[in-house]
Amino acid sequence: MPVCPSCKDARYLVEKNGERTVAKVCACNETCTVCGGSGHTFVEEKGYTFVRPCGCRSIARRVTLFNQARLPARAVGFTFETFTPETEEQNLAKGVAETTARRYRPDSPSKGLIVSGPVGTGKTHLLCAALRYLTLEVGVPSRYVEISFLFSEIKNGFQAGKSGLEAIAPLVDVEVLAIDEIGKGRGSGFELDTLDELIARRYNSGRTTLFATNLSLAAEAGKGGYVDPVVYEQRTQSLLRIKVGERIYSRLFEMCHAIEFPSNLKDHRKSDKASLAAK
Ligand SMILES: Nc1ncnc2c1ncn2[C@@H]1O[C@H](COP(=O)(O)OP(=O)(O)O)[C@@H](O)[C@H]1O
Ligand SMILES: [Mg+2]
Ligand SMILES: [Zn+2]
Ligand SMILES: [Zn+2]
Secondary structure, three states, X not given: OOOOOOOOOOOEEXXXXXXXXXXXXXXXXXXXXXXXXXXXXXXXXXOEEEEEEOOHHHHHHHHHHHHHHOOEXXXXXXXXXOOOOOOHHHHHHHHHHHXXXXXXXXXXXXXXXXXXXXXOOOHHHHHHHHHHHHHHHHOOOEEEEEHHHHHHHHHHHHHOOOOHHHHHHHHHHOOEEEEEOOOOOOOOHHHHHHHHHHHHHHHHOOOEEXXXXXXXXXXXXXXXXXXXXXXXXXXXXXXXXXXXXXXXXHHHHHHEEEEEOOXXXXXXXHHHHHHHHHO
16 A cells, blocks of 8 residues: 555656646655655665665656656646557567666666557657656656657757757756657758757767657658559659658667558547447
8 A cells, every 4th residue: 555645655746737748756755755855765784784865856846857857737747657569579579668668777778679660559659758758767867858849959050040050958968858750851961961950969878769640650661562653653742751761760760660550450549439439
């Protein structure tokens, strides 16, 4: 039985606030039963007594890290526990996201993840669950960014007289970065060049990056014989490789485990709404 009914002894609470999901320290952390609020504990070892900082002190820092990750408001319930895989691919993606988060070591960052699939199949859910775990449970500085926000951040940077590099600096340096909806939108040459720079820098420094896309990862369009030119054109337009270019695309694959959900996977948002309406 948890002692604190509000946070179930997690010592933090996660809630919506405007456009973001935010975390705050639970009131129970102020009256820590482990250290009695002093912030330190005493550990006996080989007849000596050592003073150690209590776990309650790290909660404030982790809450700050979570808030700096800037998860959108709709991610408030996105955790690994609330994600139920319906296909082998979703199971695999969850496994990779969870392993990346749980086993994260700052001194040897692991390969990231690129997950591709139709709309409403839990891609954003998995990205956000990973960042939530990394910040709140492991204490790793992380950042979530949707591609169109990333582009507007670059643009705002330019307008404020910054170089492209200055504009993306916080995203280059953060330990774990999640880029959502990569391949979406037109992306001017300038924007794509800056994205290329961001990914190249993270690649060179070996930092962990997570990606989600609605576009297909399939390497070839029109594989296996004749394909109607119209169909070929449609397939080509839905390929991430075509949208982001060869350089970015090949780096993504070196940096990440790649998982593609089946194209006929149903949209969870629609079925969630349908089941709510039926109640
Ligand atoms: N396998 C799943 N288990 C639980 N919830 C899911 C799953 N797949 C999708 N959802 C839910 O469906 C909604 C849409 O998911 P989202 O991650 O935004 O989709 P995507 O980013 O793939 O378009 C969210 O509320 C999400 O929690
Ligand atoms: Mg999404
Ligand atoms: Zn509490
Ligand atoms: Zn304490």
